[in-house]
Amino acid sequence: MQIPFTVAPRPDTGVNNAKLGVWLFLASEVMLFGGLFSAYIFLRIGAPEWPGMVGGHAYERASDILNVPLATLNTMVLIGSSVTMVMSWASLAMQRFDRYRLYMGATIALGFVFLVVKAFEYGEKFSHGYLPAENNFLAIYFVLTGLHGLHVIGGILVNMYFMWPGARMWKTDPKRFTNRIEIAGLYWHFVDLVWIFLFPTIYLL
Amino acid sequence: MSDTGHSIEEIKKHVRVYMFVFASLAVLTVVTVVVGYLELPFAPALIVALLIATVKAGLVAAYFMHLVSEEQIVRWLVWLSLGLLLAMFAILSVYYVDQGGTEIFGF
Numbered sequence: 001m002q003i004p005f006t007v008a009p010r011p012d013t014g015v016n017n018a019k020l021g022v023w024l025f026l027a028s029e030v031m032l033f034g035g036l037f038s039a040y041i042f043l044r045i046g047a048p049e050w051p052g053m054v055g056g057h058a059y060e061r062a063s064d065i066l067n068v069p070l071a072t073l074n075t076m077v078l079i080g081s082s083v084t085m086v087m088s089w090a091s092l093a094m095q096r097f098d099r100y101r102l103y104m105g106a107t108i109a110l111g112f113v114f115l116v117v118k119a120f121e122y123g124e125k126f127s128h129g130y131l132p133a134e135n136n137f138l139a140i141y142f143v144l145t146g147l148h149g150l151h152v153i154g155g156i157l158v159n160m161y162f163m164w165p166g167a168r169m170w171k172t173d174p175k176r177f178t179n180r181i182e183i184a185g186l187y188w189h190f191v192d193l194v195w196i197f198l199f200p201t202i203y204l205l
Numbered sequence: 206m207s208d209t210g211h212s213i214e215e216i217k218k219h220v221r222v223y224m225f226v227f228a229s230l231a232v233l234t235v236v237t238v239v240v241g242y243l244e245l246p247f248a249p250a251l252i253v254a255l256l257i258a259t260v261k262a263g264l265v266a267a268y269f270m271h272l273v274s275e276e277q278i279v280r281w282l283v284w285l286s287l288g289l290l291l292a293m294f295a296i297l298s299v300y301y302v303d304q305g306g307t308e309i310f311g312f
Binding site for chain 1: 211213216217219220223224226227230231234237238240241244247250251254255257258261262265266269270271275276277278279282283285286287289290293294297301
C-alpha cells in the first residue's frame with residue numbers, strides 16, 4: 001500500500017506527513033535537551049563553585065578544564081556540515097545528483113571529523129582520570145555532550161543510508177528522494193543547533 | 206521547475222543566502238570565543254553568549270531549516286515547543302525558589 005502524502009502536502013496541514021512528522025520529533029527533542037539544560041542550570045546555580053574541585057584542584061572556569069580550541073574547531077566543523085547538508089538538498093533540487101553525492105559525502109566526513117575530535121577530547125579527560133563521577137560539572141558535561149554525540153552518530157547513519165543504498169530512489173522517485181534529504185537535513189541542522197547552545201554554555205561560561 | 210516546486214533560479218538564490226549565513230555563523234563563532242577569552246563578569250558574559258547563540262540558532266532555523274518560508278503549522282509547532290520549554294524552566298525555577306534556593310541540592 002502506498003503511504004499517502006509523502007511528497008504532496010496534506011490539504012489540512014499544508015505540509016507533507018514526513019515533514020510534519022520530523023518537526024514533531026524535533027519538538028520532542030527540544031524538551032529532551034531542554035530538560036538536560038535545565039538540569040545544568042540548576043546544578044550550576046546550586047553549586048558553591050563551578051566547575052569546582054576536579055582532580056584535587058579548585059577550578060573557577062570551565063575553560064581551564066575543557067579544551068576550548070578543540071571545541072571551537074568542532075563548532076566550525078558542525079556549521080560546515082550544516083552548509084554541505086543544505087547544499088546536498090539544493091543540488092538535488094537543481095537536478096545535480098553528482099553534486100549531491102559530493103556534498104552528502106562531505107557532510108558524512110565532517111560528521112566523522114566531529115566525532116574524532118570529540119574522542120580526542122574525551123580521551124584527554126579520561127587520561128587525567130576526569131570521569132563523570134568526579135563532580136557535577138563533569139557529570140553534566142559528559143551527559144550533554146555524550147547525548148549530543150549519539151545524535152551525531154544517528155545523523156551520520158541516516159546520511160550514510162541516503163548516500164548509498166537509499167540513493168537508488170533518485171532513479172525511481174526523484175521527488176520523494178529530494179524530500180527525504182530535506183527531512184534528514186532538518187534533523188542534522190537541529191543537531192547543529194543544539195551544539196550552538198552547548199558550546200558557549202558548557203565551554204565558555 | 207525542479208522537483209521541489211522551486212525554480213532552478215530560486216534555488217540558486219537560496220544558495221547565495223546559505224553562503225552568507227555560513228559566513229555569519231563562522232564570524233559569530235569567532236566573536237563568541239573572543240568574548241569568552243575576555244573573562245567578563247558572569248552576568249554580561251552570559252547575556253552576550255546567549256544573545257550570540259540565539260542569533261546563530263535563529264539563522265540556522267530560519268534559512269537552513271527553511272522556517273522563513275515554511276507553512277504556518279510548522280512555525281506554530283516551533284513556537285509551541287519553545288513555549289513549553291520556557292514553561293518547564295519557569296516551573297523548575299519556581300520550585301527552586303520555593304525550596305529555598307540551593308538547599309534542594311543538599312541531599
